Amino acid sequence: MTYGDAGIVERITPWALGTVVFLLSTASATGSVGVESTLPAPLLAAVAAASGIAAACARRSLWPLAAMGALAFAWLVMWPAAVAASYYAGTHLRRRDLWLYVGGAIAVFALSGLISHRSGGYRALVVGTPANAILMGGAMLGLPLVAGLWVRARRQVFDAMREQAQQLQREQILRAEQARSQERTRIAREMHDVVAHRVSLMVLHAGALEVSAPDERTAEAAALISDVGREALTNLREVLGVLRSQDSVRGPQPTLADLDRLLDQTRALGIVVNRHDEGAARTLSPIVERTAYRVVQEALTNVHKHAPNAETDVFVRYRPVELEVIVCNELSTGAGGDLPGSGWGLVGLRERVELVGGRLEAGPRDQDGFQVVARIPAA
Incomplete structure (x- = not known):
């Protein structure tokens, strides 16, 4: 069951209970499942409707339902509201209020038995004798009350288990963070x-x-x-x-504005580097510019390592929806560099580009040399 379905059930349940209490109260007053009353039908319908409304609102306040159940049972032996009130008393009332409710319910059953005994007829037979009064009291007061207490205890156990699980999860997360x-x-x-x-x-x-x-x-x-x-x-x-520290504040990170300084450092090492900007230059998000800078930096590092004498071209192309960065170099005219490397530079660079939704291609050019092409979303 989804959260939406649970919310619908939560809203419908009180009114469904109220409807059931109304129908059973009507059946009780007509003698189908209780003692038939000789009072006018509109009055009986009003009492049944009031019992149903009180049952529908019992989650907000129990005492209107308890009062309606006491009145209906003592006056008409109309039992559904009293049963619902006993169940809600078990699920909601604390110890002191619960004892007050039990005492009041016993008094109501005693009063109903006394009234029924003096009324005579079928009502006196059903409720007017002590044995029947005790039996009905146990069925309509004791059983619903015990059921409510069991439901409340079960909820408390589940709540405690849920709290314990959450506490364990928090401790596990804390240990992992440490x-x-x-x-x-x-x-x-x-x-x-x-x-x-x-x-x-x-x-x-x-x-x-x-x-x-x-x-x-x-x-x-x-x-x-x-x-x-x-x-x-x-x-x-x-x-x-x-x-x-996970919360450490990093200093300013390089962007495309720092690209010329990076190229000047490469030129100072004897490599010919040409920069080509295409399209209307515009300010992009810091993560896009930082990623583009790292692409050029890693590509130039590879040129230092493997083709230190090769002329290199850096293209920065501003597309409508993306930034394209190309670093390509010719074949080296001298011996390759002997700088050590981890071998994971392009792999990590590809992961960096893909994290921002871009694509990275690196490999030999069609004619000669090597190139790195990165397309980074910039819309």
Whole structure:
């Protein structure tokens, strides 16, 4: 059953109960399932209707139904409202109110028995004798009351089980969060010990080489290595901060506005890079621009590794509904680079692009060289 179906049932049930109480009260007053009354039919119908309405509203307030059941039973031996009131008393009333209800119900049954005994006839036979009065009291007071108490106890057990399950789930989530936090901290510590220390040494040696360089070209290369190393350290600290705390605030992330600086760094390493912008440039969402920047960065890193002397073209094409980024390079005229790599650069890049709904293609060009093509939704 869906939540919508449960809501419909929840709304219909009170009025269905009220209808049943009305019909049974009418049948009781006519003698079909009770003691026939000699009062006018409109009056009997009014009492039955009032009992049905009180039963339909019993979830909001029990006492109107209890009062209507007491009046109808003592006056007309009309029992349906009294049965419904006893059931609701078992499901809703606390201990003190429940004892008050039981005491009042016993008094009503005693009063009805006394009235029935003096009335004579069939009513005196059914309700006027002590044995029958006790039997009817047990059937119309005891059984519904016990059923209501059982339903309430069952609900309390289920509520306690549900609360316990939710508590266990919360504790499990908390333990998982703590385990993830500890693992992030461990990874951050290891990355700092293994990577940050060596990059710092590289920056220090580059700075020393810049100072003692025998010529200007070597000093410029050392300065570039030092700058790139410091930027790597900054990015590494940001990553370590995210690993240490899930709520860490990261610093400004690169966008297409930083692309020229990235290309200048590549040119300073001796690679010819040409940028080509096509279409009307416009401001895109930060995640789109950041993804495009990372595509170019990873593609240029691969050029450094595998084709350090190849001329490279970077195309940034603004399409109506997407941003297309192409990085293509010619065949290297010299020996390939000997830089180490994890082998997962393009795999991770493809996952990054697909996470924003884009597509990434990487492979050899038709003529020669290699190209990386990324199409990122930008509408």
